[in-house]
Amino acid sequence: MHQNQKFKAVILGAAGMTGGELLRILARHSQISVTAAISKSKRGTPIGVTHPHLRxxxxxxxxxxxxxxxxxxxxxxxxxxxxGSSANEVAKLLEAGLKVVDLSADFRLNDPEVYRHWYGLDHPRPDLLESAAYGLPELNRGKIISANLTSGVGCNATASILAILPLARAGLIESVHLDVRAGSSEAGARPSTGSHHPFRSRSARIVEPFSHRHLAEVSQELELPLEKLSMRLSTMEAVRGVQACADVTLNTKLSEKELWKIYRTTYSVEPFVELCPARPSHLRFPDPKLVWGSNKALVGFALKDDIHCLVVSAIDNLMKGAAGSAVQSANLMLGIPETEGLEMQPVYPA
Amino acid sequence: MHQNQKFKAVILGAAGMTGGELLRILARHSQISVTAAISKSKRGTPIGVTHPHLRxxxxxxxxxxxxxxxxxxxxxxxxxxxxGSSANEVAKLLEAGLKVVDLSADFRLNDPEVYRHWYGLDHPRPDLLESAAYGLPELNRGKIISANLTSGVGCNATASILAILPLARAGLIESVHLDVRAGSSEAGARPSTGSHHPFRSRSARIVEPFSHRHLAEVSQELELPLEKLSMRLSTMEAVRGVQACADVTLNTKLSEKELWKIYRTTYSVEPFVELCPARPSHLRFPDPKLVWGSNKALVGFALKDDIHCLVVSAIDNLMKGAAGSAVQSANLMLGIPETEGLEMQPVYPA
Amino acid sequence: MHQNQKFKAVILGAAGMTGGELLRILARHSQISVTAAISKSKRGTPIGVTHPHLRxxxxxxxxxxxxxxxxxxxxxxxxxxxxGSSANEVAKLLEAGLKVVDLSADFRLNDPEVYRHWYGLDHPRPDLLESAAYGLPELNRGKIISANLTSGVGCNATASILAILPLARAGLIESVHLDVRAGSSEAGARPSTGSHHPFRSRSARIVEPFSHRHLAEVSQELELPLEKLSMRLSTMEAVRGVQACADVTLNTKLSEKELWKIYRTTYSVEPFVELCPARPSHLRFPDPKLVWGSNKALVGFALKDDIHCLVVSAIDNLMKGAAGSAVQSANLMLGIPETEGLEMQPVYPA
Amino acid sequence: MHQNQKFKAVILGAAGMTGGELLRILARHSQISVTAAISKSKRGTPIGVTHPHLRxxxxxxxxxxxxxxxxxxxxxxxxxxxxGSSANEVAKLLEAGLKVVDLSADFRLNDPEVYRHWYGLDHPRPDLLESAAYGLPELNRGKIISANLTSGVGCNATASILAILPLARAGLIESVHLDVRAGSSEAGARPSTGSHHPFRSRSARIVEPFSHRHLAEVSQELELPLEKLSMRLSTMEAVRGVQACADVTLNTKLSEKELWKIYRTTYSVEPFVELCPARPSHLRFPDPKLVWGSNKALVGFALKDDIHCLVVSAIDNLMKGAAGSAVQSANLMLGIPETEGLEMQPVYPA
Structure with a gap:
């Protein structure tokens, strides 16, 4: 490939919230250029009308x-x-010889029965499930590199998995309760009563008390049985951001020093995951406000009685929770440096 | 009327934003009770499902x-x-012998041609215009008392008129530019892209640059020709609240002392209008944040070079800007003390 | 007492956040009037300058x-x-023959050792602890009625206790994790870096991971050992509001029907506690946004596997979480109807 | 200079709001590296503790x-x-042979008398005023390139000047009223009652009714007498962002087409100024929400009666209104491409 020749990308669903964020990232990606922004409902409309920040x-x-x-x-x-509407499009694109990153939920779960359980649909293309890589590079870098089809990752799943991945890998988890709070952009670009400003503004709604469906991804990817897991999803007043508070009961007592070692081992090599220091104490637990606009994931924790661990993670749901991880996966799939196009600084305070 | 016997009120459009605020007020009104909350779209739904704060x-x-x-x-x-859909319902209700307060724009403007100009519709019942009283008690108390039909008042018009009424009455206005900012509840309860939380949150949009249609009410009621008036409408990040900044060029030089006298004369008798003191200076100009949930209108001003006056007013658009003034008018029409049911304290800070 | 003769109240610390809310309530209380707003730092300043909404x-x-x-x-x-600075003032006031409601933490905990543990101070007046009633009427109405000294209640404790009181009374609690989110007014009126708007706005900070000190009140009042309890406190983007999510492990299996009976039995007689219906599901769990400005406490719950119960409560921290409960207690102490002055409707949407 | 050798920058006041934004930009600047972050009050503190997003x-x-x-x-x-505290430091740095960009107000105004009038201080170093370039590249690129001392620009002045610069250059301005709204970060990092979250949140305060001192910069740089100018400053609910609404009375009638030509001529070559299209109408006037985190300035306008023009501009006050323009000037002074380090995409929606 010539130095000046970029990879060509098309985006399906480019008028939506995640589509807009993909465009925002790729607008300044040095090695991928967007050759088509596809949208049924907005066909013929200038991109800058729907996404005025990208004009x-x-x-x-x-x-x-x-x-x-x-x-x-x-x-x-x-x-x-x-x-549901994604899988068949993905199949067509694969047949046309493209590599595909699918940000929908269609290729996140390996088992079509599990998909049916959580999404209430027969999987349109179960034949493609086996070849799909779960698109969280921190978890699955090896598979993604060689995949033709990579799934996106649920934003709540991303925050949850990154919080407890080191503990899960070390086999230390007895059970986990995940308390996840999300900004309004998680619900997408389509107006609804729930997202209507007068009602959504400053709301703190419990959207799902025990078992948000992103739990299925957490269970599958961390190989933790559902009986050991629960996930509550609530709204918070922000447009961007997911914060996951993981209350972990360990299956063995650990010192804080040992915990630090476990987290450092997993994350010191990760370009986008940042461990929060124990001191000063008010910075120990991450706040999504600190990562807006960036692809960063912050992780911090504290230990109680050597057996209960609170791990908190924070991401920008549109970036690391969706479009950012998608481009990170694409970089890997195309042989581009993993961080390309994704190194923007967080905008803080904002 | 027996002491325990309340006036009976029905609300049409009770599931909307203003309908909800009428219910909120009347929930604790000592002399008016709601006997029917009418809504086509929500028929059969419990009030407490649509308006959960009123359960x-x-x-x-x-x-x-x-x-x-x-x-x-x-x-x-x-x-x-x-x-547009209000006028015919109003006619039916009047025929049935009810007194009517119509919060739509249908009976605010006396002249059907003016109505057509600003609302793009032929007036459905021009025959009723003459008998309708413009429902701003501070302006029109006498007519309202004896009216069978009172219009509501545009929230931006309310804030604007209250800002400059004393100057207009004194014949002192050469010209006025009104800069009005409004919270998201002004746009009503129906979801839309413009009011979708991710897009509306913290927006500062110029909705109308020069001539918002509430200007028609200001012009008519204050007897000021449109050539002397302009009104810009913008959004602000809040659910409730309208702030009007009136840049007035006076037609004669005045001292600040004279201005105070003019404003005090008009407003010292008004139960819901509160003049802001000149000192301390940071409280001179009213902020809608200070009136949320109440029927208050705050008014403050400053003078420059004896000829240019900035008058600022602040109201809660759902209260003094809509349902509050409507109940105030109803109280007058029914012979109830004007302030009944409307004396709730502002909720601050909130 | 003559009809026109009101009880006379003085407020110490009247320039603060809670002091302002006491003034807001008492401004329209029919049987208590404020005869002195005491403030060291603001002595000589008009009340309306510090609390402009009350001018x-x-x-x-x-x-x-x-x-x-x-x-x-x-x-x-x-x-x-x-x-710490409250106890000695309280003693003086009692000696002067006044009834006292103390909104500080000084008289919430019966045991001076426990007080020292959580507040790091020797209790200035341990001799008064025995006579002090814990000022949550829903829990302690009998004692409050006959008390000369009633404590206020921590706002996080109020939300937490009201969430699980029915379960605690029924002896059903194996353990509880309380996840509490609070608006910025909880931190008071004094500027600080943590409450500085650019940093506090839209923050989601974990203030205390495991053991917020309001836990001491929960433990004492519900007679639950600390080993069974934990409380996390986080910030949310709002000025008012506390939401407590109580993850309760029951010590015996229960049906949802039995749970409803338990909650209804406790709360059907309470004027300010409102149970949320199970349907529609999006209203099952309370949002503080629904109670702003009012003295209401909303409680809702859901059951999982008959053994895990999520109970959510929502209050306005300045009202039911502080000044509202204080006036409610004062009403009881003075023989006034308990709800007097406290029946203001929530301001929603806002 | 070697390819890998960057220019070395020191930042004085690096712990403040603007200092943090300079660090944020320079963190990824390819040709300038920060060799010292100077702060009296935070000496010895890790940068990542004060600016946790930059850890x-x-x-x-x-x-x-x-x-x-x-x-x-x-x-x-x-x-x-x-x-006031800046000028003497600047002098020392110049003597030490450094180029200096001073973001304070000390070197914005050419005339020490004018400085005294607006800032109430005798200028500490009037001898340096003549050599200082006003640091708005869109206005003053030539001088900045050859300057050793460049001033920063007031954020409200930046938004105001960019709104009307093309009209001023064309000599078309009869008079201008500037209505400026600003987010909370404009007031800096130091806690105060006015910026305390419960009071600042959603406030719409008139900070200055007629003559904000940034007017002095507008007058000087656009060579418009103060009699033709006024500037009102208000707060808006946001952390970042300045929106200037310029109500311009033209001194000659113009068509909209002519206006477009004037604006395009000035701005088509500017890398950071973006003209808003006339269609669709809801995007005609810029909203600061569209530029958060970026160095962009949006400008849009509409014409009424060929003589009155509303021009609206929007910037991120910490970027284009302060640190962004400062780095843009520094790039010019050092011979670096002007846009280096400043091309970050806006974060929208956020």
Missing amino acids: SYFQGMNFVSYDEAPINEADIAFVALPH | SYFQGMNFVSYDEAPINEADIAFVALPH | SYFQGMNFVSYDEAPINEADIAFVALPH | SYFQGMNFVSYDEAPINEADIAFVALPH
Whole structure:
């Protein structure tokens, strides 16, 4: 590949919230350029009308239909469609020879029965499940590198998995309760009563008390049985951000020093995961406010009685929780340095 | 009327934003009780499901259709329907012998041509315009007392008129530019892209640069030609609240002392209008944050070069800007003390 | 007592956040009037300068020093001073023959050793502890009625206790984890880096991971050993509001029907506690947004596997979590109807 | 200069709000590296404790005192100190041979009398005023390139000047009223009652009714007499962002087409100024929400009666309004491409 020749990407569902964030990232990616922003509902509309913050980056470029898009010349597709409607599009793209990152839930779960249980649908393309890599590089870098199809990762699952991955790998988890709070962009770009400003503003709603469906990903990827897991999802007043508070009961007593070693071992090599220091104490637990606009994941923890561990993680749901991890996976799949296009600083205070 | 016998009120459009605020007020009004909460779209739904903050006040009461409502036994109707669809309902209610407060724009403007200009509709019932009183008691108390039909008042018009009423009455206005900022509840309860939380949150949008249609009310009621007026409307990050900044050019030089006298003369007798003191200076200009949940209107001003006056007013748009003034008018129409049911303290800080 | 003769109240610490809320409530209380707003730091300042939303209610009234206040003619004192500096003032007031509601933490805990443990201070007046009633009427109405000294209640403790009181009374609690989120007014009126708007806005900070000190009140009042309890405190983006999520492990299996019976039995008689219905599901768990400005406490719950119960409560921390419960206690102590002055409707949406 | 050898920068006042933003930008600047973050009050504290979002970029680096800083090896200094305390530091740095960008107000105004009028101080170093370049590249690129001392620009002045610069250059302005709204970060990092979250949250305060002191910069740089200008400053609920609404009375009638030409001529070559399109109308006027975290300035306008023009501009006050323009100037002074380090995409929606 010539130095000046970039990989060509198409985005399906480019008018949505995650589609917009993919465009935002790729607007300044040095090695991937967007050759088509596909949207059924916005076909013909300039990108800058739907995503006005991106006007200067995509001058003269309109949303197109799938049929208008130069699919066959593309190297990679990002699919940001709702679950259920994604799988068949993915199949077409794979057949056309593209690498695919699918941000929907369709290829996150290996087992079609599990998919049916949580999403209430027969999986449209169970034949493709085996080849799909779960797209969280911190967990699955090896598979992603060689995959043609990588799933996106649920934003709540991302925050949850990153919080407890080191403990799960070390086999230390007796049980975990995940308390997850999310900003309003998690619900997407489509207006609804629940996201109507007068009602959503400063709300603290319990969206799901015990078993949010992103739990299925946590269970599968960390090989933890559902009986040991619960996940509550609530809203918080913010547009971006997911914070996961993981109350972990360990299956063996540990010192704080040992815990630090475990977390450092896993995360010291990760470019986007940042461990919070124990001191000063008010910075021990991460706040999503500290990562807005960036691909960072912050993780911090404290130990009580050597057996109960509170681990807190914070991400920007549109970045590390969706489009950021997707581009990170794409970088791996295309042989580009993993961090390319994703090193933007957090915007703080904001 | 017996001491324990309350006036009976029906509310049309009771599931909307203003309808909810009428219910909130009347929930504890000592002399008016709601006998029907009418809503086409929510018929059969418990009031407490749509307005969960009112659950305890309207236990067992559901929204009903117009036909199910005990219209003929009612004394008064509050009509909180969109403009255009209100006028015919008002006519029916008047024929049924009720007094009516119409919160839509249908009976604010005396002249059907003016109505057509600003609302783009032929007025459905121009015959009723003459008898309708413009429902801002501070401006029009006398007419309201004897009216069978009182209009509500536009929230931006309320804030604007209260800011400059004393100057207009004194014939001192050369010209006025009104810069109005409003919270998200002004746009009503129906979800839309513009009010979708991720997009509306912390937005500062210019909704209308020069000539918001509430200007028509200001012009008519203060007898100021449109050439002397302009009104910009912008959004602010809040659910409730309207702030009007009136940049007034006076037609004669005045001292600050004279200005105070003019404002005090008009407002010292008003139960809901509160003049802000000149000192300390940071409290001189009112902030809507200081009136949330109350029927208060705050007014403050400063003078420059004896000829330019900045007058600022602040109201809660759902209260003094809509439901509060409507109940205030209803109290007058029914011979109840004007402040009844409307004396709730502002909730600050909130 | 004559009909027109009100009880006389003095407020110590009247310039603070809770002091302001006491003034807000008492501004329209029909049977208690404020005869002195005492503040060391603001002595001589008009009340309306510090609390501009209350200007119209306390025209011409300034903060005074303790020595200037008509203590001896007062019937009751509300003490809104920081813990540690409150106890000696309380003693003086009791000696002067007043009834006292102390909103600090000084008289919440019966045991001076426990007080020392959590607050790091020797209790200034342990001799008064025995006579002090814990001021949560829902828990302790009988004692409050006959008390001369009633403590306020920690806002996080109020939300927590109200969530699990019915279960605790029924002896059903094996263990409880309390996850509490609070608005910024909980930290008081004094500026600090943590409450500085650019840093506090939209923050989601873990303030205390395991053992917030309000846990001591929960443990004492519900007679639950600390080993069975934990309390995490976090910030949320709001000025008012506390939400407590109680993850309760029951010590015996229960049906949802039995749970409802237990909660209804406790709360159906309570004027300020409102149980949330199971349907529609999005209203099952309370949101503080629904109670702003009111003295309400909302409680809702769900059951999982008959053994794990999530109970959620929501209050306005300045009202039911502080000044509201204090006035409720004062009403009981003075023989006034318990709800007097406290029936204001929640302001929603806001 | 070797390819790998970066320019060395020191920052004075690095612990403040603007200091933090300079660090945020320079953390990833390819040609400038920070060799000392100077702060009197935070000396010895790790940068990542005060600016936790920057922890990973400045590992192991603490704030230092001026005396500890390697001033003599530095190429450039950014001075982010309060006005009045800045000028003498600037003089020392210039004497030490550094280029200096001073973000305080000390070198914005050419005339020490004007400085005294607006800032109430005798200028500490009037001798340096003549050589200082006003640091808004869009206005003053030529001078900045050759300057050793460049001033920062007031954030409200930046937004105001960029709104009306094309009209001023064309000599078309009869008079302008500037209505400016600003987020809370404009007031800096030091806690105060006005910026205390419960009071600042969602406030809409008129900070200055007629003559904010940034007007002095607008008047000087656009060569418009103060009699033709006024500037109101208000707060808005946001952490970042300044929006200026300029109500311009033109001194000659113009068509909208002519206006477009004037604005395009000035701004089509500017890398950070973006003109908003006339269609769709809801994007015509810029919202600061669209530029958070970026160095962009958005400008949009509409014309009424060919003589009155509303021009609206929006910037991120910490970026284009302070640290962004400062780095842009530094790039010019050092011969680096002007946009280096400043091309970060806006974070939207957020």
